[in-house]
Amino acid sequence: MSEASIVTPRGIEQQAAILLSQVRMLAPGAAASLLSDYSAPVAGAVLVALGTATAQDILAALPGGLRDSILLEAPAVISRQWTRNLAYPEDSIGRMMETPLAVFRPDTTVGAAIDALRTIVKTAFVTYGYVTDASGKLLGLITMRDLLFSEQHARLDALMLRDVFSLRPDLPLSDAMKLVLDRHYPVYPVCDANGVLLGLVRGQTLFQAQAFEITLQAGTMMGVEKEERLSTPWLQSLKFRHPWLQLNLLTAFIAGGVVGVFQGTVDKLVILALFLPVLAGQSGNTGCQALAVTLRGITLGELKPGQEKILVVKEASLGLMNGAMVGLVAALGMFFIATLQKSPHALMLAVVVWLAMIGSCVASGLSGALVPLTLKRFGLDPATASSIFLTTATDVVSMGLLLGLATLLVL
Numbered sequence: 001m002s003e004a005s006i007v008t009p010r011g012i013e014q015q016a017a018i019l020l021s022q023v024r025m026l027a028p029g030a031a032a033s034l035l036s037d038y039s040a041p042v043a044g045a046v047l048v049a050l051g052t053a054t055a056q057d058i059l060a061a062l063p064g065g066l067r068d069s070i071l072l073e074a075p076a077v078i079s080r081q082w083t084r085n086l087a088y089p090e091d092s093i094g095r096m097m098e099t100p101l102a103v104f105r106p107d108t109t110v111g112a113a114i115d116a117l118r119t120i121v122k123t124a125f126v127t128y129g130y131v132t133d134a135s136g137k138l139l140g141l142i143t144m145r146d147l148l149f150s151e152q153h154a155r156l157d158a159l160m161l162r163d164v165f166s167l168r169p170d171l172p173l174s175d176a177m178k179l180v181l182d183r184h185y186p187v188y189p190v191c192d193a194n195g196v197l198l199g200l201v202r203g204q205t206l207f208q209a210q211a212f213e214i215t216l217q218a219g220t221m222m223g224v225e226k227e228e229r230l231s232t233p234w235l236q237s238l239k240f241r242h243p244w245l246q247l248n249l250l251t252a253f254i255a256g257g258v259v260g261v262f263q264g265t266v267d268k269l270v271i272l273a274l275f276l277p278v279l280a281g282q283s284g285n286t287g288c289q290a291l292a293v294t295l296r297g298i299t300l301g302e303l304k305p306g307q308e309k310i311l312v313v314k315e316a317s318l319g320l321m322n323g324a325m326v327g328l329v330a331a332l333g334m335f336f337i338a339t340l341q342k343s344p345h346a347l348m349l350a351v352v353v354w355l356a357m358i359g360s361c362v363a364s365g366l367s368g369a370l371v372p373l374t375l376k377r378f379g380l381d382p383a384t385a386s387s388i389f390l391t392t393a394t395d396v397v398s399m400g401l402l403l404g405l406a407t408l409l410v411l
Helices: 009-023 028-035 040-050 052-061 064-073 076-085 110-120 144-149 173-180 203-221 234-261 263-268 272-300 308-340 346-377 386-409
Strands: 128-132 138-143 187-191 197-202
Touching: 009 028, 009 040, 028 040, 028 052, 040 052, 040 064, 052 064, 052 076, 064 076, 076 197, 110 144, 128 144, 138 144, 138 187, 173 203, 187 203, 197 203, 234 263, 234 386, 263 272, 263 386, 272 308, 272 346, 272 386, 308 346, 346 386
Parallel strands: none
Antiparallel strands: 128 138, 187 197
16 A cells, blocks of 8 residues: 555545546556555545446456455445446446435335435436335336426325336346337336346446447457557557467468468569559458448347348358459459560459459458357457458458469469
8 A cells, every 4th residue: 555545534535536537547457456556445435436337347356355445435335236236247237237226115105205315316316216115126117207296195106107127237238238229218227037126227328338349349350458548558558469469470471371382373473463462452451341340230239140141141242243343453453564564464364363353352251241250159259359360361362362363374
């Protein structure tokens, strides 16, 4: 613990205010490392101010002793909710739950509920009231409008909304987003399998978390870890990135090996070397387009079970059509250059480029769809380094096709 730790209430408040702006800029692991240098009251005050979803991830990354101390120091209601949330997976709804404060019994009158809310709203933002039985099972929902326009003596069970939509705590964020996409409620109750109210999750929290996940896809496609931010120390960034670059180097050797197999063809037809990056680049872009659409469909829930085959056929067909049209332009370029060099194989080389472009674009379209689908099938993040695997596939196929066809049709 650092000497800067202060135990007076005013000192805790001042340090928490200073730390809060720093912690907001850090990934959970880095934030936990920073807070580890401070006392439990200071760290706890920061976590309370952050909000449940962010605080939960940081709390899970803290050392066990400090985490236990924070749970003891925090207000009892918040501490119980944090402890409950920690039992659920990292990307689940359970990690985002807030404590439901406006909870009433069915026989509570409107007047009594309003009196209770006057106290609650002084320290918490309340959108709905919830009606539960003695076991905590959610029976209904009360809106502020219902309380405003109802008689003071009316019971809540007479005016509550029944059959309330709720989320399960073990539900992954991506699945929850599919369920709430057309609802747009400000707050969603979270209940267990028996209907017992466990917590609340705000719609804003869900959409912020989903937006953050989407922004991470561009990085994870290239092997950048979700933990890395602009404020991540450069040594830590090196640790995150370097293993993926080693993998990328390995896959580059594979592509280089394909060229090595056809070294004799390249020696005899040096002009082919001009078109190797053309095919690799064009097919790579085609694959990235298919990859982006596939990842978007998976993320937004547009890709339903059983539609994978349709997606793969569509991307292969688009690759075929785009490859044929782009390949025609590339073939004309090959014919023009080969003619200038007075090559006796100018026409056949143009045909080779056209066929190779078609084949590589079809393969890249297939890869763009199949790579994330395969990763998802094995329970992995579909975006994880998918661009690295895609690039390998497109480079190997495009170079192999161009040199292989040239060997068969020209030499």
